[in-house]
Amino acid sequence: MPHRTGHSAAMGDTTHTRAGLFYGIGAYTLWGVLPLYLHLLKDVPPAQVLSHRVLWSLLLLAAVILASRRLRPLLAVARGRVLAMLAASAALIAVNWFVYIWAVDNAHLVEASLGYFINPLVNVALGMLLLGERLDRLQGAAIGLAGIGVLILALSGGGAIWISLSLALSFGFYGLIRKVAAIDALGGLTVETAILAPLALGVLLYAGGNGTGAFGRDGTMDMLLILAGPVTAAPLLMFAAGAKRLRYTTMGLLQFIAPTLQFLEAVLVYHEPIRPAQLATFALIWIGCGLYAWSSVAAARRVTAA
Template sequence: MTERHSNEIRRSLFAGLAGYVIWGFAPLYFQMVDFAGALEIVAHRVVWSLPMLFAALWFAGKLRPAFAALRDKRVMLILLATSALISVNWLVFVYAVNNGQVLQASLGYYINPLMSVAVGVIVLREPLGPWRITAIVLATLGVLNQIIAVGEVPWISLTLALSFTGYGYLRKIVTVDGRIGLFWETAFITPFALGALIWMQSQGAGHFLQGPMEAALLILAGLITIVPLLLYIIGARGLRLSTMGLLQFTAPSLQFAIGVLRGETFTSAHLLTFGLIWAGVAAFAWSQLRRDRAAVATKV
């Protein structure tokens, strides 16, 4: 391995990890803006993300291919679907954080990769293997324990996992640069977000004009959205899929710690739920490492 290649890997690792760390600490930001409701926060997140994404595309020299993508009806239809899914994901996540349900949100992002495995097997006919079967079974048992022992359907966790799994699958099959895809997703949502903000402001329910601090915090929603995504893209380009697969658990782990430290309800039944999910994650991680080693050995 050359020194240049080694530096690129370190840069990618730092970028990918930084992106997940920002996502992990994101609940602290959304708790700071809990003076606004989930809909208003997400609307600002969308509206301020669009010009930032436009600037990022311009800087990367991607504006021409971005507008060329408009001619592909299949790509645009898929991005319309992904814009709906990511909107649901953002709304539910912000709602969870602002209503003291960070633990449920973290659980959803632990379940997400395991649900993606199931989609890969069912839809893409990917090989399963004993470790992945174990991971899916353990995750299922964890959800069932949450329903039976805790006495609640973890709808926040399941909605986050389902929406992001569907989003990930559709983004996997659409042939467009990740930044371009997010730009058009955001552009599709922006008219609705602007309409919602204008309506809220006209009804006296908006918070953007309350003061400079409130306005600054709401504008910051755009940066909280774009910066970790761009870091993630840098990481994904330079690292193996298995490495990114392991790094992704940084975010829900930090969210879990925030939920516990903030005093959310966490009984022995909750511990069993998370224990089963964590065991499933461990089986998934081991499966990823084994497949990665096998792929390297085959190339050699």
């Protein structure tokens, strides 16, 4: 009888992990192919694309909140310090989304993918500096190599390193705030989009008033803009579901899927040029990411062995 119970528990853990991998890989794959969707909106000003992402996401998330009867608990949590933190995280994710949309529209997807390669190393650095987390030697070497790569790109001139740094830092600090804010992923994203909604609505009303609004002119474009809601919310919700089922280190390894896909799209689909300084930077970042991944796997094995 105990043998059956143990076997059932093992099967349950395996199913739990498989579901987590499905959600995690799905989330980062959707983020990785996001440029293909945004490229279809290249004729829409980035501020309008961002505004549609906010408003249609809010409608979708509000429907999920109401259907799951979570509105009252959400209102009870989203106040005071938590609300102030979500206002800051909303500003950071808005900056991140705007810069990313602008980068895709203006053929800077290489720099955008570089930003998301740097991001996990930024997370490690922020954890060390602000949360008191300790680095092992491999993680320290990974951050050092990434820093050298960024410095090479900065000193080489040209390019748009500000895109990479803006994306890495904004998403890094966004993740830091969401890590310490006492609210779940669905509730936090709903409050963030609600905070941004008045500004987003103002942008669209102003654009419509002066005749530059993209919505309402073409049925296909309208449908693409409406899809901004699920395109934005789906990977975030899948990420939250995966994070609950997988080790943090496993999610850390999966996050390299997205910038890898973005880089391949930039080179193979959109034929963006890559300068020697960028190649050197990517080489150092990839080595750094490899060290980071090796360190994460080794740490997970030590925990399992213990």
